[in-house]
Amino acid sequence: MKPTYANLLAAKNGTIQVTLPAASTGGSGLASRRTSVSLSGGAAPTLDSGRGDPPGMWVHYLETRATYGLSEGAETWAASGPFSGCQVIVGKCDGRVFVAHLAQ
Numbered sequence: 001m002k003p004t005y006a007n008l009l010a011a012k013n014g015t016i017q018v019t020l021p022a023a024s025t026g027g028s029g030l031a032s033r034r035t036s037v038s039l040s041g042g043a044a045p046t047l048d049s050g051r052g053d054p055p056g057m058w059v060h061y062l063e064t065r066a067t068y069g070l071s072e073g074a075e076t077w078a079a080s081g082p083f084s085g086c087q088v089i090v091g092k093c094d095g096r097v098f099v100a101h102l103a104q
Contacts, residue, residue: 019048023060023067033060034069037079047079059099061086068100 023033038052047058059069059080069078070093078099080088085104090097 019046023062030066030068031062032069033062033067034058035060036072036075039077039079057099059088059101061101062103064103066100066102068098071097071099 035049035058036051037056037058038048038050039056040046040048040052054076055072055074056077056079057069057071057075059078060067061080061082067080071078078090078097080099080101087102087104089100089102091100092098
């Protein structure tokens with residue numbers, strides 16, 4: 001099954017709402033693809049573009065690509081997905097935290 005937001009929602013019985021812009025898919029190899037996000041709770045957690053409290057970062061999945069995001073100061077968490085054998089890497093580069101989604 002190809003990972004998509006729709007598949008993720010179906011797997012979670014529609015209890016997660018994700019409202020994020022699609023990542024551009026131009027080029028190949030390594031790409032910076034991140035969106036500042038907020039997460040709100042309740043019966044159906046919601047992930048939206050914008051600044052949350054605390055702010056976070058979403059690193060987009062691109063089929064057959066490695067994508068990454070560099071934190072912007074106040075961001076205290078990061079997420080990515082969907083995963084189907086992919087790996088997530090967390091590290092530091094020039095004092096900034098990065099998250100990378102390595103598609104498999």
